[in-house]
Amino acid sequence: MSRRLVAVAVLLGLWTLAWAGAGQMEFILPPPWRVAAALWDNRELLAEHGAITLAEILLGLGCGAGLGVLAALSLALWRPAALWLWPLFVATQALPVFAIAPLLVLWLGYGMASKVAMAALIIFFPVASAFYDGLRRTDPDLLDLARTMNAPPLAVLRHLRVPAALPGLASGLKVGAAVAPIGAVVGEWVGSSAGLGFLMLHANARLQVPLMFAALFLLAAMAILLHAAIAAGLRRALPWVHDTLDQPHARD
Amino acid sequence: MPDSALIAAPPAVRVRGAHVRLGRATVFDDLAFSAEAGRFTGILGPSGVGKTTLLKLIAGLLPADGAFIGDERGNRLSGCIAWMAQKDLLLPWLTVAENVRLGARLRGEPGGRDKARALLAAVGLEGRADDRPDTLSGGQRQRVALARTLMEDRPVVLMDEPFSAVDPLTRIGLQDLAARMLAGRTVVFVTHDPLEALRLGHAVFVLSGAPATARPIPLPADAWPRAADAPGVLAAQAEILRALAS
Ligand SMILES: Nc1ncnc2c1ncn2[C@@H]1O[C@H](COP(=O)(O)OP(=O)(O)OP(=O)(O)O)[C@@H](O)[C@H]1O
Numbered sequence A: 001m002s003r004r005l006v007a008v009a010v011l012l013g014l015w016t017l018a019w020a021g022a023g024q025m026e027f028i029l030p031p032p033w034r035v036a037a038a039l040w041d042n043r044e045l046l047a048e049h050g051a052i053t054l055a056e057i058l059l060g061l062g063c064g065a066g067l068g069v070l071a072a073l074s075l076a077l078w079r080p081a082a083l084w085l086w087p088l089f090v091a092t093q094a095l096p097v098f099a100i101a102p103l104l105v106l107w108l109g110y111g112m113a114s115k116v117a118m119a120a121l122i123i124f125f126p127v128a129s130a131f132y133d134g135l136r137r138t139d140p141d142l143l144d145l146a147r148t149m150n151a152p153p154l155a156v157l158r159h160l161r162v163p164a165a166l167p168g169l170a171s172g173l174k175v176g177a178a179v180a181p182i183g184a185v186v187g188e189w190v191g192s193s194a195g196l197g198f199l200m201l202h203a204n205a206r207l208q209v210p211l212m213f214a215a216l217f218l219l220a221a222m223a224i225l226l227h228a229a230i231a232a233g234l235r236r237a238l239p240w241v242h243d244t245l246d247q248p249h250a251r252d
Numbered sequence B: 001m002p003d004s005a006l007i008a009a010p011p012a013v014r015v016r017g018a019h020v021r022l023g024r025a026t027v028f029d030d031l032a033f034s035a036e037a038g039r040f041t042g043i044l045g046p047s048g049v050g051k052t053t054l055l056k057l058i059a060g061l062l063p064a065d066g067a068f069i070g071d072e073r074g075n076r077l078s079g080c081i082a083w084m085a086q087k088d089l090l091l092p093w094l095t096v097a098e099n100v101r102l103g104a105r106l107r108g109e110p111g112g113r114d115k116a117r118a119l120l121a122a123v124g125l126e127g128r129a130d131d132r133p134d135t136l137s138g139g140q141r142q143r144v145a146l147a148r149t150l151m152e153d154r155p156v157v158l159m160d161e162p163f164s165a166v167d168p169l170t171r172i173g174l175q176d177l178a179a180r181m182l183a184g185r186t187v188v189f190v191t192h193d194p195l196e197a198l199r200l201g202h203a204v205f206v207l208s209g210a211p212a213t214a215r216p217i218p219l220p221a222d223a224w225p226r227a228a229d230a231p232g233v234l235a236a237q238a239e240i241l242r243a244l245a246s
């Protein structure tokens, strides 16, 4: 905890130095206390737009992760899917999200749907790919053991391959949680009338730089909390997965 | 499905004309091996010679490639075999007792919980049934794997270095336990310990060479399981060491 406080203090110090060094120009880089004031003064506005962005992120995460899990399962279960669909999924990753965003807004409208789709789209791949990798990497000896036990394929999937792939799925979800805000905000930039991305564009256009920073701060805080919550939930759900970095080591 | 009739009259194991290539190595070229019905057959051999490969071949886990693998009447062995791998293969997300019941869980069969607990007690782990495997020592994990193998209740049992990770005293206890619980079944076990092979084996083979061949070791006729200090055991041990060295 104290480590984090030190990091925050150092960051604030550097920020203040940069502001002072850049000639104290508030419309380029406002000092931390101005941003704090903007956060407080605009708390209702920020909460309103923040709630919308948070909803987009959570819905996007739910849809993207759900589709990613389904895709990985069907790829693992059905060989033609692995041969034909997987390269397609990989190819979609080559398209920058910015290129798809206007299309999604065109198809799904200015409302939340296009942003949820956007977030789901970029969450889908890390989740599907991490889970699929995990499903393919089951210990072959374990599969052999299941064969000598006359286990039906679906039981092998359910009792061996899926649980063994859960740590992989967990890393996919953590990456997904980290990138989800990008999808939502990009969607809002392309066309929307609400959300933190919209608020930032708006504040930027009117040179309300402290408000822009306040929105940015809120977005980052949401992303960090989401990531931490998911990581904590996964630790509880997968108690047998050990983080070797967390273990105390004898140091000499 | 194994039934009590099969266990009362278990099949023998016959391997003829086995060819196995793994990577660039020819592990077996026209290998013949047999294990008699209802008897314990020990396999020794240097590391990497193909002992694990032979067990997997018998278990039907490798392509037979034209070889005959079956019983003395020419039937296949599928469904009759319990396999205890060289690794314990415990699932970290299940409790110890659930691991013992893995076969039933995979086949969707209910019940067997009391039997699983009884087997855990038999291998000296009654207090650990509800713990996770990652809280066990290497030797304790091996004992859980043994209990899981016994739980399957198959007429043919293949065990790959089943007691390699336990202390000598526990090992002797487990050997006696295995002898008691598996008596009357066809058991093929791999070990690096000549004395273990001699205590438990009705027959003992040494695998050697590349491609490997199986060579039988003449054994003293004693009560079974043999006592470590039985007459003839020492001579047989010397014979095994000679066969391993050649
Ligand atoms: N998956 C594999 N791919 C390529 N080569 C393999 C593979 N598995 C085993 N081998 C080779 O086959 C040979 C026999 O291996 P095997 O595991 O049967 O040895 P082993 O007698 O059980 O040895 P150990 O006593 O060390 O367990 C070895 O030379 C090994 O290198």
Ligand SMILES: [Mg+2]
Pocket (backbone or CB within 6 Å): B051, B052, B053, B086, B160
């Ligand atoms: Mg081996």
